[in-house]
Amino acid sequence: MKLIFSISFWAIVSCEEELPEPIAVTSVSLNAEMVEMTEGDELTMIATVSPKDADNKSLIWSSSNLSIVSVSDGKVTALKAGKATITVKTDDGGKTATCEVVVTAKIFPVKEVSLDKKSMEVTLGDEFTLTATIKPDNATNKNLLWSSSNSQVASVNEGRVITHQVGKVTITAKSEDGGKTASCDVVIKEKVYPVTGVTLDSSSIELTEGDEFTLTANISPNNATNKNVTWSSSNSSVASVSNGKVT
Numbered sequence: 001m002k003l004i005f006s007i008s009f010w011a012i013v014s015c016e017e018e019l020p021e022p023i024a025v026t027s028v029s030l031n032a033e034m035v036e037m038t039e040g041d042e043l044t045m046i047a048t049v050s051p052k053d054a055d056n057k058s059l060i061w062s063s064s065n066l067s068i069v070s071v072s073d074g075k076v077t078a079l080k081a082g083k084a085t086i087t088v089k090t091d092d093g094g095k096t097a098t099c100e101v102v103v104t105a106k107i108f109p110v111k112e113v114s115l116d117k118k119s120m121e122v123t124l125g126d127e128f129t130l131t132a133t134i135k136p137d138n139a140t141n142k143n144l145l146w147s148s149s150n151s152q153v154a155s156v157n158e159g160r161v162i163t164h165q166v167g168k169v170t171i172t173a174k175s176e177d178g179g180k181t182a183s184c185d186v187v188i189k190e191k192v193y194p195v196t197g198v199t200l201d202s203s204s205i206e207l208t209e210g211d212e213f214t215l216t217a218n219i220s221p222n223n224a225t226n227k228n229v230t231w232s233s234s235n236s237s238v239a240s241v242s243n244g245k246v247t
Helices: none
Strands: 027-030 034-038 042-044 047-050 059-063 069-072 075-078 082-090 096-104 112-115 119-123 127-129 132-135 144-148 154-157 160-163 167-175 181-189 197-200 217-220
Touching: 027 082, 027 096, 034 075, 059 069, 069 082, 075 096, 112 167, 144 154, 154 167, 160 181
Parallel strands: 034 096, 112 181, 119 181
Antiparallel strands: 027 047, 042 075, 059 082, 069 075, 082 096, 112 132, 127 160, 144 167, 154 160, 167 181, 197 217
16 A cells, blocks of 8 residues: 655745834914014914824924024024014925014113203303203113294204393203103303403593593493493592593
8 A cells, every 4th residue: 555645834924014104294384374573572383283193293493584583492582673484394294384473672661851951051142052861771762852942042953052042941852752851941141242451532631620521431342241431530639530521
């Protein structure tokens, strides 16, 4: 009898399990398309990646002008007045979203205005400058409005005062921001031209007892302010004088 043996060989086939395809990012969006900020302000922008179950949600943040606005992981800091664009970009697929940021200058209001002089006396024809000090030093708007209580007596332009006639006037500086004021009272006096010399029309005369003669005094300069003179005699028992009339 012939014995036949059947030998079966099992082939062991190794099959690798297929990994699922990664879920790619399709878009990214920001919670605002435009924001307004003031110098020094901070805010956090929120980026939403789609789809929600995307495998790689890593983001790259950037600013179009780092001197105006900086950004780190969505935290935006306003540095100075101007405009900049914040961009968020997905690491997967390079999808982007942007937000325009408008930064306005921080306003420091005027709290006080003062002048270097509160009152003064000047001579007609004089010109002088009043200096205004604004507090705080970092006030945003330091513009001043200058005025005169009587521009016919004295006028003012940017603190420069010009006198026009004798009298009294108040010069006022008013801040454009807040209307803070400071004033200086100015008294304008006639200009004094001092006497530099005096002469008589005669240096010697001879009179007979009982005669009268009038001397004329000449004052220099011609525009001397005070031309009044005082007459006197060295010996009134010999000759008297009154307003130049010698007896």
